[in-house]
């Protein structure tokens with residue numbers, strides 16, 4: 001965030017706590033009262049850190065570093081009482097949060113350390129106060145507000161830095177996973193192609209049938225490799241849906257036509273008679289359905305029953321694809337829709353992740369229930385199209 005934005009955010013937070021010029025003046029006036037107590041407060045601050053190993057462990061430079069830190073903290077407290085709460089002040093205060101992320105300090109220790117420091121500052125002010133009691137109360141309120149604002153900035157900086165570091169790490173981990181998956185999926189077909197090319201080049205007396213067989217293998221494996229690349233690029237740019245009121249029945253029949261279950265699978269389609277239309281992109285929902293049908297068929301390699309049902313419930317339409325195949329282990333169930341997670345020996349593990357993403361873009365949800373050895377039910381929950389009332 002640039003310093004102007006940070007400054008605007010700080011002004012907004014000041015307005016929220018009701019910070020005024022009078023607060024600033026009261027804090028500045030308290031400076032000379034608290035200053036003599038600061039060295040003892042700072043010693044107490046670090047003595048407490050010493051007693052807490054989780055906080056202490058980030059101080060890796062021994063006494064030398066503690067000495068430096070005491071100087072840094074003194075400067076930080078002094079600045080509180082200087083009355084210049086401008087854009088540069090905000091940038092400097094944010095650095096505390098950023099630095100704490102860098103050294104791996106848990107934010108909770110800053111919160112409790114500040115609470116301790118606040119207690120010490122206010123007790124010192126109280127003990128040495130010689131002015132009117134009402135002014136003391138107002139001054140305490142002003143210091144409280146200022147410390148709350150400082151903590152808000154430190155925490156804000158801490159959180160955003162923490163999250164962006166986490167995202168960077170996750171992105172790298174995902175990149176590693178994707179590269180590993182792609183490498184694995186492409187290596188097999190490429191090896192087959194390589195072997196067939198080698199054969200075609202070197203087997204001088206190969207029969208025309210043998211040659212044809214190798215040409216076919218090359219073609220099939222190039223298609224396989226192409227499929228891996230298509231799955232990846234489909235995932236990378238899922239198009240925005242164009243929703244319109246759609247009938248599910250033709251979508252179901254079309255998906256079955258494209259993905260025929262074959263003779264060993266008994267297929268039933270059961271669509272409720274009064275089923276309302278659904279607000280969705282019919283092409284995208286067809287892709288999802290095709291994906292679920294293919295998964296169901298894969299789960300029933302030796303044949304079985306495929307049941308597709310559509311029912312209305314509470315303003316939604318539930319479209320289920322059920323099979324009585326191998327089922328999914330309960331520990332895999334929660335992860336089955338994560339990208340790159342697969343229980344199959346082949347495939348990148350993007351099919352269900354793409355399906356879920358498409359359904360969510362269509363303002364729906366993809367749910368799964370499964371029992372190992374008995375089968376699985378995948379259910380699409382989609383918004384029923386609200387029909388206009390015909391009565392006026």
Ligand code: HEM
Pocket residue numbers: 049055056058059060065068069072073076095096099100103105109110111113114117
């Ligand atoms: C009220 C709470 C705290 C405040 C106001 C505070 C303030 C600061 C400041 C101003 C810096 C220097 C930032 C910069 O590089 O510009 C800093 C760094 C640091 N803080 Fe804190 N801190 C607090 C709590 C803690 C706690 C509880 C620990 C626990 C050990 C801690 C450990 C450190 C360490 C190790 C550094 C890096 C110092 C270096 O460069 O050697 N801080 N802190």
